[in-house]
Amino acid sequence: MADLRATAKALVAETKGILAADESFPTIEKRFKSIDIPSNEENRRAYRDMLFNTPGIEEYISGVILFDETLRQSSSDGTEFAKLLESRGVIPGIKVDAGAKDLASFAGEKVTEGLDGLRKRFEEYYGLGARFSKWRAVITIGDKIPTDFCIHANAHALARYAALSQEAEIVPIVEPETLMDGAHSIDDCYSATKRTLTDLFAQLQAHRVDLTGTLLKTNMVVSGKDASDQASHREVAERTIQVLKETVPADIPGVVFLSGGMSDEDSTVRLNEMNKIGGLPWELSFSYGRALQAPAIKAWKGESSNVEAGQKALYHRAKMNGLARSGKYTEDMETEAA
Ligand code: 13P
Numbered sequence: 327m328a329d330l331r332a333t334a335k336a337l338v339a340e341t342k343g344i345l346a347a348d349e350s351f352p353t354i355e356k357r358f359k360s361i362d363i364p365s366n367e368e369n370r371r372a373y374r375d376m377l378f379n380t381p382g383i384e385e386y387i388s389g390v391i392l393f394d395e396t397l398r399q400s401s402s403d404g405t406e407f408a409k410l411l412e413s414r415g416v417i418p419g420i421k422v423d424a425g426a427k428d429l430a431s432f433a434g435e436k437v438t439e440g441l442d443g444l445r446k447r448f449e450e451y452y453g454l455g456a457r458f459s460k461w462r463a464v465i466t467i468g469d470k471i472p473t474d475f476c477i478h479a480n481a482h483a484l485a486r487y488a489a490l491s492q493e494a495e496i497v498p499i500v501e502p503e504t505l506m507d508g509a510h511s512i513d514d515c516y517s518a519t520k521r522t523l524t525d526l527f528a529q530l531q532a533h534r535v536d537l538t539g540t541l542l543k544t545n546m547v548v549s550g551k552d553a554s555d556q557a558s559h560r561e562v563a564e565r566t567i568q569v570l571k572e573t574v575p576a577d578i579p580g581v582v583f584l585s586g587g588m589s590d591e592d593s594t595v596r597l598n599e600m601n602k603i604g605g606l607p608w609e610l611s612f613s614y615g616r617a618l619q620a621p622a623i624k625a626w627k628g629e630s631s632n633v634e635a636g637q638k639a640l641y642h643r644a645k646m647n648g649l650a651r652s653g654k655y656t657e658d659m660e661t662e663a664a
Contacts, residue, residue: 330539350393380637448491465504489535571606
């Protein structure tokens with residue numbers, strides 16, 4: 327367990343957070359569509375090659391979550407991506423869930439699949455260099471949902487996954503994402519997030535998961551994306567801290583946030599607000615996908631001549647979030663760097 331604790335702590339080291347680059351085939355296809363390039367194996371490899379070779383990225387990025395295909399791919403000089411990251415002091419991680427699927431009999435709700443054969447897959451992933459993993463569950467807010475049943479089915483699967491991950495000496499990142507989709511209020515998000523985290527930590531305990539070698543990845547408490555009344559950054563920060571204090575044991579070394587559709591700058595400002603408030607038992611960090619990658623993919627456009635521009639964009643967002651780790655970010659830093 328000593329290694330698990332050290333890895334979990336390293337992932338939330340001061341000034342650093344995690345880059346989520348584990349888009350599944352359908353998700354990366356969607357991202358590539360926005361720059362009008364096809365999702366084929368070489369484009370996916372070239373894009374990740376650009377991200378992982380960003381000069382200085384290790385100053386602000388502690389680990390990268392990879393997709394199964396990416397963990398098996400290599401940089402243009404032939405170095406395996408996991409080796410490349412490791413050589414720069416960045417810890418390779420792996421997304422192991424098989425996606426959120428419709429939960430039978432519960433219209434509008436999902437349950438994440440992927441437990442079958444997971445013990446064997448973990449063995450292989452360890453051999454390929456993965457030292458942490460991620461499993462994402464999706465909780466939807468709507469008319470009479472989320473149900474307790476859906477929350478529980480997902481919490482149970484997350485805990486089974488986490489126990490298997492630790493057995494393989496791989497740090498689990500348990501990720502229940504309460505979606506922003508809808509016109510619900512921040513109170514609805516708070517309540518769904520609270521119910522979800524409460525059940526999750528009860529399940530982790532029941533499954534004898536060592537919390538000191540585990541990280542929580544979750545959503546911030548926000549107004550629904552289509553709500554006419556949008557909560558301020560300060561309110562998001564306060565309500566998020568409130569729900570974490572009420573549900574997350576102090577044994578967890580860190581909580582890392584997903585961006586979940588928040589803009590890149592909102593994601594940074596809100597993390598910064600929370601770290602300004604401070605006085606918390608865990609590190610508060612980031613594990614952003616879109617909020618780190620959006621400007622980079624836009625600058626890259628699938629062309630090798632834009633690699634440097636793409637890397638600069640990623641470095642900038644990583645740095646801004648690295649500063650938000652200690653509440654030192656200010657919005658004027660966005661234009662200074664431009
Ligand atoms: P976003 O930050 O784009 O939500 O992605 C994070 C992630 O890993 C979702 O599972």
